[in-house]
Amino acid sequence: MSERKPDVSRRQFLNYTLTGVGGFMAAGISMPLIRFALDPVLEPAAAQGFVQVVKADEITNEPQRFDYKIKQTDAWYKSEVSKSAWVFKDPKGEIVALSPICKHLGCTVNWKGDPKTPNEFYCPCHGGRYEKDGTNIPGTPPQAPLDRYEHQIKDGYLYLGAAKPKGGA
Numbered sequence: 001m002s003e004r005k006p007d008v009s010r011r012q013f014l015n016y017t018l019t020g021v022g023g024f025m026a027a028g029i030s031m032p033l034i035r036f037a038l039d040p041v042l043e044p045a046a047a048q049g050f051v052q053v054v055k056a057d058e059i060t061n062e063p064q065r066f067d068y069k070i071k072q073t074d075a076w077y078k079s080e081v082s083k084s085a086w087v088f089k090d091p092k093g094e095i096v097a098l099s100p101i102c103k104h105l106g107c108t109v110n111w112k113g114d115p116k117t118p119n120e121f122y123c124p125c126h127g128g129r130y131e132k133d134g135t136n137i138p139g140t141p142p143q144a145p146l147d148r149y150e151h152q153i154k155d156g157y158l159y160l161g162a163a164k165p166k167g168g169a
Contacts, residue, residue, distance in 0.1 A: 050152060050159035053085065059095060059158065063088040063111040063121075063132065068160070085149055085160055086111060086121070090133065097149035098134045099163040104141040121146065134166060
């Protein structure tokens with residue numbers, strides 16, 4: 001009879017076995033560490049609550065800019081972020097709260113920011129213009145109206161929530 005050589009020597013078998021066991025043990029130790037490091041990033045973002053901004057009786061028919069702060073958490077980092085809103089009462093007496101962020105490139109719009117176009121929001125970056133209700137004026141760079149903040153009146157104060165596209169608030 002002819003003697004057959006084994007496909008795997010004892011040394012190779014032992015080497016493969018020890019490498020497999022070592023890899024399994026390394027994975028068992030490192031997976032909890034990786035999960036611990038990535039857990040805050042994988043958490044769903046908490047919905048922004050409503051923040052008190054201004055007394056409701058201070059709101060006029062003319063847009064006024066109000067600045068306020070919200071508490072924000074980004075993974076491990078907690079901070080206070082400054083926000084702004086253009087707030088006014090429309091002809092029906094309902095409160096309108098608009099985001100000051102231009103929908104073209106994210107610059108800040110100003111009420112009556114251009115003397116040539118009174119009673120409009122104006123973006124100085126690229127000449128974007130919006131009507132008083134936040135609707136973008138055709139022929140100017142912005143392709144969408146200004147976002148509107150969710151809002152509510154409670155105990156005589158205006159509270160603002162998250163900004164949503166017009167029609168979504």
